[in-house]
Ligand SMILES: Nc1ncnc2c1ncn2[C@@H]1O[C@H](COP(=O)(O)OP(=O)(O)OP(=O)(O)O)[C@@H](O)[C@H]1O
C-alpha cells in the first residue's frame with residue numbers, strides 16, 4: 365500500500381492504505397502546517413477582487429493568460445441522486461463563472477473531475493448487486509441531467525477517475541521518486557504522521573482494482589484531482605473550487621501533492637469555497653449520509669430553477685445558507701415583482717398603460733447608476749446580493765412612475781427609457797442563467813405553434829376530401845365529365861352512374877374516417893362534420909335561402925370543422941350560434957375573414 369503526504373504543504377507523502385476521508389494516514393512529516401505566504405501570480409489583473417482561501421483574504425484576481433481562466437472544479441462522488449446541497453454549490457459557482465464570462469469578458473476553461481470509484485460507490489453497488497462502474501455511470505448521467513435542469517453550464521470537460529488510472533499511477537511514481545511518499549502495510553500504526561494520507565489504496569478481495577507497482581488497488585481521493593487537473597492544465601491553475609468541506613484536508617492535500625509533483629512554490633493560485641446549505645434550524649449541512657436531504661428532482665417538481673437561482677443570488681456564495689419554504693417563497697416573490705414590472709413596462713411601451721409624463725432624466729440616471737453598481741458589486745468578490753438589490757431599486761423607481769391614469773392627456777410618452785431598462789434587466793438575469801420577459805419563448809412553444817398549424821391544415825384537407833366524396837350529383841344533375849346528352853339519359857341509367865360514383869368515392873370516405881380515428885388517438889378530435897345535422901342544415905340554409913352561394917360550402921365546413929372554433933365556442937351548437945352572430949353582425953367580407961381564421 366502507498367501512504368500519502370501529510371496534510372500540510374512541503375510534507376512527506378506516504379504510501380499506504382487510507383485516505384484523507386477519515387482513513388488512516390502514514391507518516392509524520394516535518395514542517396507540517398507551516399503556511400507559506402501567498403504570492404501574487406504573474407499575469408493580468410481581471411478587475412475582480414475575490415476572497416482567496418489560500419491567502420485567507422481578498423486578493424485581486426490575476427490570470428496567467430489575459431482574458432482566460434483555467435478552473436478545476438471538484439465534481440461529485442456519483443453513488444446517489446444529487447441533493448440541494450450539491451445544487452447550491454454548483455449553481456453558485458455557475459453564477460460566478462457566468463459573471464466572469466458575461467460581465468468581465470473572461471473565457472473560462474473548466475475541468476470537472478468525477479469521482480466514479482470510492483468506498484461509498486463500492487458499498488452502494490454491492491447493496492444493489494450491480495458493478496461499481498455501472499452504478500457510477502447511472503448517477504453520473506443523473507447528475508448531468510440535474511445540472512442541465514438547473515441550467516448549470518457544463519464544464520469544458522468532465523474527467524472520470526477510472527479513465528485516468530495510468531496517469532494517476534505515473535503521478536504517484538513521480539512523487540515517490542522525489543522521496544516524498546512511502547509504502548506502508550495496512551495498519552494504521554505504520555503511518556509516520558497522523559496527518560499522512562493514502563495515495564494508493566490496496567484492494568480488498570473481490571473489490572474493483574487496477575494493477576500498480578504497489579499491488580492491486582485504486583487511487584486515494586486527493587490524488588485524483590491533482591492528477592486530472594495537472595493532466596489538462598499542467599502546473600498553471602488559476603482557480604480551484606469546491607464546497608467548504610473540501611478545503612481541508614482535500615484541497616490542502618491536493619496542493620501538497622501538486623507542489624511536489626510540479627516542483628513549484630504555488631500550485632493553484634485561487635481557491636474559492638462555497639458555503640454549505642443547511643436545512644433551516646439545523647447545524648448540519650444537507651447531506652446524503654445524514655439523510656436530511658431533498659433531491660434536486662423532487663425540488664424541481666415544486667419550484668423552478670429560476671427560483672433556486674434567485675435563492676442563491678440573494679446571499680454571498682461563500683456564506684452558509686438556510687433552506688426553507690419561506691426562503692423559497694421570498695425568492696418567488698422577487699421573481700414575481702420583476703416579471704410584473706417587465707409586464708407593466710411592456711404595456712406602457714405598447715401604449716396600453718397610460719401614465720402621467722415620466723421624468724426621463726431621473727430614470728436614465730438611475731439606469732446608468734445601476735449598471736455601475738452592478739459591475740462594482742460583481743467585482744467585489746462576486747457580490748450577487750448587492751447586484752440584485754441594485755436591480756430591485758431600479759425596478760422600484762421604474763414602477764413609481766408607471767402609475768396608470770384613467771384619462772389620456774396626450775402627454776409625451778417615454779418608451780425608449782423603459783425599453784432600455786427592460787432590456788438591461790432581462791439581459792442581467794439571462795446572463796446569470798435565468799429567463800425573463802415576453803420575448804422569451806418557452807422551450808418547445810415554437811414547435812407546438814408549427815404543429816398546430818400543420819394539424820389545422822390536415823383537418824382542412826380532410827374536410828375538402830370528405831366533402832368531395834359526399835358531394836354526389838342529384839340524379840337529375842349532369843354527372844361530371846358528361847356531355848349535354850347526359851341530361852337526356854334515362855333516370856335508371858343516371859341512378860346507376862350515381863351508385864357507381866358512390867362506390868368509387870367510398871375509399872375516400874373510409875380514409876377520412878380512419879384519419880379521424882387516428883388523430884383521436886393523439887387527442888385531436890374533429891368534432892363537427894358536415895354530416896352533423898346542425899352544420900348541414902346551416903350550410904343548406906345559407907346557400908339556399910340567404911343566397912350566400914358565393915361563399916363556398918367547403919369554407920362553411922372548414923369553419924365548422926376548425927378545431928379552434930369548437931374549442932373556443934365550447935361545442936357544436938355554440939359554433940352554430942357563433943356563425944349566426946357573424947352573419948347578423950358582420951359584413952360578408954368580415955365574415956369571410958373570420959371564416960378563413
Ligand atoms: N449541503 C451542502 N451544501 C453545499 N455544498 C455541498 C453540500 N453537500 C455537498 N456539497 C458540495 O458538493 C460537492 C460534491 O460533493 P460530494 O459528491 O463529495 O458530496 P458529499 O459531500 O459526499 O455529499 P454528502 O455529504 O451528501 O454525502 C462538493 O463540492 C461538496 O462540498
Ligand SMILES: [Zn+2]
Nearest residue numbers: 438439589614
Ligand atoms: Zn477534488
